[in-house]
Structures are given as structure tokens and as C-alpha cells.
Amino acid sequence: VPNSIITLTTDFGEESPYVAAMKGVILGINPAARILDLSHQIPPQDLRHAAFFLSNAIPWFPSEVIHVIVVDPGVGTERALLYVNVDGHQLLVPDNGCWTELACAVPDKRVVLRLANPTFWRHPVSATFHGRDILAPVAAHLSLGIEPGQLGPPVQDWVRLAISPPVCEGDVWSGEIVFIDHFGNLITNIPRDAFQKMASPKLLVKIGDEKVRPVWVRSYANVPAGTLIALISSSDTFEVAVSMGDAAARLGVRAGSGIRVVIEP
């Protein structure tokens, strides 16, 4: 439908004209498209950040929305560009693995095509900006109702990010800090189930070389400001934070760090 929603997620920042160029290209093809920014502050070329972002953003949207993702360190190489339909969510995205976590939950409800039909691209196609020259125009044409099948052939294989699932041995969980948010909260991949039976578990947490004993809470403000806390994140995983503070700065931690949690009920 002409007034379809097209969302944009990029690592372009906002001081550069790249996002604006993509918006112009979309509206040049479909002036009725409703463009919605998700983020242009994905850290440059950070596929893991993009993967976490998409996993925690896309599922909330109604199906049929078209999501354009341009975190594309491989632009201009032989890496493919993909049309992906996961459970009704439509993505246009470089084949670099940033979207594959989304598809784990619903392997049966997945269509993946390789963009190969230059009819729907802008020409000449630059070597460094396929967001503007391929993904944006394809999104606009999709919003006007072309059949996805016209974009290119199905593919059976694509790049996957190497992700280590969290491991549980007895009372010890080993996982990863998969994301640090704007507040400096440390979001891990250790599932909430690990803590579900405990009203108030005692925790010994090892991050890097540091061992800490965060206070288990329901939410940030249940303790005095500055307290190191542990809780269930809004993504339903284990989170370490500082009440009214910045845990990443306090503990000197970066995304991708390992974390070990010893749970003493």
C-alpha cells in the first residue's frame, strides 16, 4: 500500500547527509511512504550491536512494515544484499549476519531472497553507498506493491554471526555482555529462567578480572542511588546496573565481555 511504513536503521550518524539522501530516494519513488527512523547511531560497522538492536526492536512492529538496515562494512564487495521476510516482518539488509538472531525463533516462517534485479535500483550504482542506490529504492518499490519474488532468487545460505550461547554448570552461569545501553546498563545473554525460582538470590558476579556482589532488585530505584544492582532486563535476560548511575563506566566493561554468575539461593 502506498502509505506503507518504511523504517531506517543505520550507522550513518546524523551529521552526514547519507540518511537524508536515502529518505529523498524513497520519497522520489513513493511520495506517500511513511518513513520512520529507528536509529542512526548504531556504532560504525558494529554488527553485534546491530544484531541486538534488531532483535529487540523488529519483533514489536506489526508485520508488513518494511525495515531497511544499513550497517554494511562490506559495501562494494561481493557480499549479497537480501530481502528477508521473518514472521511477516520484511527486512532489506546486507548479508552480514546482523539479522539472523531474529530468524532463530521462527525458522519455518522465513523467506530469504538475494537482491539481483537491477530494475528496482538507482543507476549508476555507486560502489560505496548501496543503502541509497539499492536498498532505499527497493524498499520504495516494495511499498508500492511489487511482489518480493521480482527482487531476485531465493537463497538457502547466508552469513551468521558467531554467537556463543550462555552455558550453565550447576549454580554457575557463563555468558556474555551482549549490549551496553545508553544508561551504561550491562545486558547479558543469560536467560531470566536462571533466576526465576529465587525471590532474592545472592550473586557473585565476575566480569573480566573483577568480582562484585550486586544487590538483586526488581528495578533501578528500589535501592539507594549508586548501588550496584542485578535484575531482569526488559529483554528478559540478566542485567547488571548501577542505580541512577553507569555500570559500564564504574566497572570499565565493554560489550562482548564475558560474564560469570554464581547464584547462591
Added chain:
Amino acid sequence: VPNSIITLTTDFGEESPYVAAMKGVILGINPAARILDLSHQIPPQDLRHAAFFLSNAIPWFPSEVIHVIVVDPGVGTERALLYVNVDGHQLLVPDNGCWTELACAVPDKRVVLRLANPTFWRHPVSATFHGRDILAPVAAHLSLGIEPGQLGPPVQDWVRLAISPPVCEGDVWSGEIVFIDHFGNLITNIPRDAFQKMASPKLLVKIGDEKVRPVWVRSYANVPAGTLIALISSSDTFEVAVSMGDAAARLGVRAGSGIRVVIEP
């Protein structure tokens, strides 16, 4: 009406997926809603910044727009979430005082309800993200035309920010730097009336321990670049700035600092 405007103001930043999740939840309930970002760069948990922002943004909008505000240090505690109608502007906002300056001017045109009806929430409600699970879905349902009265009961009391009004003694005004903008301009709460009768007042300004004599101007470029100036802000209050420069950096000042102005006509 389905194509209602819903604005978003948060302290979430743009690298995190939280704003995107809220947009997805809104569109999942009302796909025709027109979502408009006001800011996601309110400094984390900074209620005074949020209060200034809202006082200088909301009144410009037409009434009937729905404004969602998520600066919410108390999420997951017993703090209430509110529906507020001030002079026709509809706000969905935590009960932390960030909106109350808006209501001072029009005490008679005010409705305040406590969100208490879980029918309009997303379930399960997380302990740390009521923006996504309560405020966003309530906004979407409001945009579809539900009666505000369905959201919860009226309340007569709510949190207010402690704000010290500026004080005038003879030719001396004492007030506060209530906001430092993106340019480093110092916006105070001293009213323009204090200067209204003077074409070109002489000023002695004390900020912290520093005494300065800014040049009184109409606007920034009326003097050489680098000049310390004083003028009436676009919020109709006293402002200290540096022409083509950053007064906050020059004077080492932060929002919340006291300011004293001696006016020599």
C-alpha cells in the same frame, strides 16, 4: 482519530533499541498513528532538563496531540503513571514532576488521571520498561479514540519539582541557570520584564564565584565573535551567551547554578 499524532520524548538515546520498541508497540495497536520524535537526548534521569524541555516544546503544539514522556528514574517502584490534559495538550508521563511547570499557567484547564486499567497495557508488564509496556500502548489506544476516563481514576495530588522562583531586590535579580542549550547558551529564569524598560542596561553578572560584565545585545551576531553577551532568550527570559561561542564552556557553568544580576540602567 486513527491518524493522530503521538510525540515521543525520552532519555533513551538512539543507540539503544528502546525507542524503536515503543514505536513498534504503538504501530502494532494503531498502524495509522503518526509518530513524531521530540527528543531522545534528555540527559539520563534529568527531570529538570525534561521540565524545561516540555515547558518550551508542548505549548507550541495544537491541542489533541498525544505526548508520551519517558524520563522515568522511578520505573518499577510505586510511583504512578499519569494521563494529563493541560489546556488540551494530552500527556502520558511518570508522576515525577517533569510536567508540572506546564500546568502552572492554566490550573483550571487540567485533568489528571492515574493509569490503573491494565486493559490498555501490554502484558506481561516488565519492571524496567513501562514506556514500552504501559505508556506506548495507552497512547496508541487513546489515538484510536478511547475515552481518557477509561484509563484510571482522577487524582488530586502529584509530585512537583521544587523550583525556586527568581527574586528581585531593588536592582538586583537572583535566579538560576535553568537550562544550557546545544550552543552553550545559559538560559535563566529571570523574566524579560526585569529589563523591559532599558534600551541598553549595564549589567554586572555573578555566576558561581565569577563576576562578568556581558554586553547587552538584541541577538548573537550584533557584536564581534567571542564577545560575552546578555540578551532576552527565545523563552522570554534573561540569557548569557558568547557570540559564535559557548558560554557554558567559557564560564565553566552547569545547569542549576545560581546567577545574580545587578542592573545599572
Added chain:
Amino acid sequence: VPNSIITLTTDFGEESPYVAAMKGVILGINPAARILDLSHQIPPQDLRHAAFFLSNAIPWFPSEVIHVIVVDPGVGTERALLYVNVDGHQLLVPDNGCWTELACAVPDKRVVLRLANPTFWRHPVSATFHGRDILAPVAAHLSLGIEPGQLGPPVQDWVRLAISPPVCEGDVWSGEIVFIDHFGNLITNIPRDAFQKMASPKLLVKIGDEKVRPVWVRSYANVPAGTLIALISSSDTFEVAVSMGDAAARLGVRAGSGIRVVIEP
């Protein structure tokens, strides 16, 4: 038409309420307007940055879109505000030269008016925020269908940024780094034609006092991460970059720096 698109490009940042106030003013006049952010991260008062941004953003839009630009160091002085129609693109912009590069390509398809009719302004007009009080309301009225001729009289002269075109002497091009993007890529004004005949030119590049020999590539990922590279930018000019890195940081360069390129075929 009521649901016209109005884009906003400013140097206001997003922590201040200035952009939100402009959005409110526009919607107060035309509630159906479709507001689209291009950027609010133009560096403060940086007209050259704004000029590059506009030249690389506006041409991608369909004509009839209304673009409001507020990078306005001269606000409150006698500088004019302009309505510009360049090849169908409509701009509302201070007369400071930030838009004039756009007009070079199409001198015949240009209308420039001086905003002089206060009927379409918000009153009282502040001395420091003409974006809110003049440009935003004029954009909203335009979107409702008023004739541009009602805004003010045509003008034949306007401010132009002093721009030195690149110079070629034999195999040596001298130009300027006109823009540094979010990734730290150095975009110059040396045209792609200079390199067109060479499949793989050898380059000696002098930036400031530093001489470097970047590897000529088609795109960023065609060489190992960290390699200093040269390529054709998505603006069709010569670009210096670091594969998966930040060339501006590596070379200590700022926008406006001169660059010399010796091409050895």
C-alpha cells in the same frame, strides 16, 4: 496540498527544545503536514558543513517538498530570510550562502524571494529564533497552498560562500577536504574525472604537512582493515579513508584542510 512533506535541517541538536517548538508551530498551522527530520546535528553555525549537507541531500528529494534550514548565525541582524525554488525544490533558509551550491547546476530554474510579509509569521517575532517564528510558520502556510509570491519580493542578489574550485596542473590536483563524515572518511572536491581513465592509479597525497600513499580501491572492504585507501566517494569525488577505521583521526585532519594529489598512472 495539506499532507505535504516539510523537512527540517538545523544545528540545534536534540537535547534542546528548539526543534520540537518548530514542529509544534508547523502542526499548529497545518496538522496534516508530514514532518521529516534530515539532521539536527549540523555543527553549530557551520555554514560549509550545511552547504555540503544540502548539496548531497536535497537533490535526491522529489520536487515540491518544502525544506526548512536553520543554520543561522546571523539571526536577529539585518540578514534576509529567503524562499528559494531550485529546480522545483523549495527551501526556506537564511541568506548566508549555505544553499547556493545547490543552485549552480541549474541557474535558469531558480526563484529567490525575500521573506517580507509578516502575515505568515508568528508574533511577536523573537530576536533569536526566526526558525520558530518565521521559517516554520511560512513553511506550514506554503504547505497549505499559498502562492510563494505572497511571501515577499524577488531578489537578484544573495550571499554566496567563498568556494575555491579544485585546480589541476598536469598530474597534480589541488583541492580541499570539504567534508568529514561520521566514519572519519575525508571527502574532497576533486572530481572523479581526474581518475576516470586509470584502473589503478598510484597516488601521492599531501594533506597538511603529511605525505601518504593510499591504496586505490573500489570500496572500503577490498583491503585489510586499517589500510589507508583512496576511492571515489558516493558524491562522485576523490575520498581518502581507512578501511574499517577513521582517516580523520589517523591523519589529524579537519574539514577545510587543503589536499594535493599527485597521480602517477
